[in-house]
Amino acid sequence: MDRWELIIIGGGVAGLTAGIYGSRSGLKTLVLEENIPGGQAAVAPIIENYPGFPYGISGMELVDRMLRQAERMGVKIHQFEGVIRLDLHGDEKIVETEKTAYRAEAIIIASGSHHRRLGVPGEEELQGRGVSYCAVCDGPLFKGKRVAVIGGGNSAAVSAIYLSNLASNVKLIHRRDQLRAEKVLLDNLRERNVEIIWNTLVKEIKGKSRVEKIILLNNETGEISELNVDGVFIQVGEEPNSKFAEEAGVRVDEKGYIIVDARQRTNIEGVFAAGDVTACPIKQIGTAVGQAIIAATEAFGYIKRPYYYKG
Numbered sequence: 500m501d502r503w504e505l506i507i508i509g510g511g512v513a514g515l516t517a518g519i520y521g522s523r524s525g526l527k528t529l530v531l532e533e534n535i536p537g538g539q540a541a542v543a544p545i546i547e548n549y550p551g552f553p554y555g556i557s558g559m560e561l562v563d564r565m566l567r568q569a570e571r572m573g574v575k576i577h578q579f580e581g582v583i584r585l586d587l588h589g590d591e592k593i594v595e596t597e598k599t600a601y602r603a604e605a606i607i608i609a610s611g612s613h614h615r616r617l618g619v620p621g622e623e624e625l626q627g628r629g630v631s632y633c634a635v636c637d638g639p640l641f642k643g644k645r646v647a648v649i650g651g652g653n654s655a656a657v658s659a660i661y662l663s664n665l666a667s668n669v670k671l672i673h674r675r676d677q678l679r680a681e682k683v684l685l686d687n688l689r690e691r692n693v694e695i696i697w698n699t700l701v702k703e704i705k706g707k708s709r710v711e712k713i714i715l716l717n718n719e720t721g722e723i724s725e726l727n728v729d730g731v732f733i734q735v736g737e738e739p740n741s742k743f744a745e746e747a748g749v750r751v752d753e754k755g756y757i758i759v760d761a762r763q764r765t766n767i768e769g770v771f772a773a774g775d776v777t778a779c780p781i782k783q784i785g786t787a788v789g790q791a792i793i794a795a796t797e798a799f800g801y802i803k804r805p806y807y808y809k810g
């Protein structure tokens with residue numbers, strides 16, 4: 500079995516940052532990524548709040564820079580190698596993937612999150628045929644068409660703004676009378692002429708071979724209506740990719756997010772977690788980077804036990 504000092508599960512912003520710090524501190528470091536590196540940040544149209552980029556940077560460009568930096572530091576990255584099982588009981592941790600198994604002295608779980616489903620009829624059947632969870636990936640397919648974005652958070656607002664450059668008509672549909680998205684995004688939405696439909700739930704997505712319309716319920720008046728659209732972008736939050744960790748005994752909260760202390764330690768010695776998979780309530784690239792730096796620094800201390808390390 501291949502032996503590593505540090506294995507990082509997930510190659511998004513948190514995983515790449517942990518890799519940079521782990522490798523730079525001299526640890527033999529492996530990042531396992533079930534897809535291609537980059538995670539959710541890679542599909543952010545524009546990132547305006549990560550320090551150092553006064554005019555913003557695309558998610559793709561930012562993660563590409565992080566990836567090149569990690570590789571330059573000597574991090575080994577295995578893409579398309581998802582983790583299916585962990586054995587965390589012994590001093591050596593065993594990480595089983597779809598391809599093989601590895602031993603590690605410490606691991607950092609940075610497996611991120613996935614898009615929450617709306618859970619309405621038509622959503623699953625029409626996915627890829629008008630139903631999308633990623634504006635950057637699928638937006639260009641809706642050039643000159645009518646789209647609806649569902650949700651009231653930052654992701655929904657950013658998606659609606661991005662789509663307003665492509666689609667002929669963008670409606671943002673939210674179940675409340677106010678958004679939780681940041682004010683700067685709200686101002687931007689207004690400027691972009693995105694119409695917001697308040698207090699409204701999507702009850703069904705309809706269409707024969709592609710999305711044709713959505714059925715809406717106004718939760719104040721009880722009125723049911725139809726809206727003709729070509730695309731539906733669902734942005735109703737995230738759920739953590741933590742099942743494999745929970746099954747191995749890592750403690751999670753009631754929503755499945757991994758519980759960590761201020762040093763990014765989980766309940767199991769030698770197992771750390773960082774980024775969107777953790778219970779940190781602020782899901783930002785900056786917080787993922789910060790958590791990953793702490794996790795990798797703590798993992799180094801745990802493995803090498805320098806004189807100043809407080810175990």
Ligand code: NAP
Binds near residue numbers: 652675679700781
């Ligand atoms: P979020 O902040 O959790 O917002 C999810 C939105 O979807 C909420 O408005 C919620 O409504 C709504 N929602 C949830 N379930 C629903 C359902 N079944 N039907 C209808 N609406 C539903 O999620 P997010 O926008 O994906 O963002 C995730 C995290 O990433 C957040 O921490 C966010 O700040 C961060 N993020 C940051 C940026 C940025 O800084 N530029 C960009 C993207 C994401 P309620 O409001 O009623 O709960």
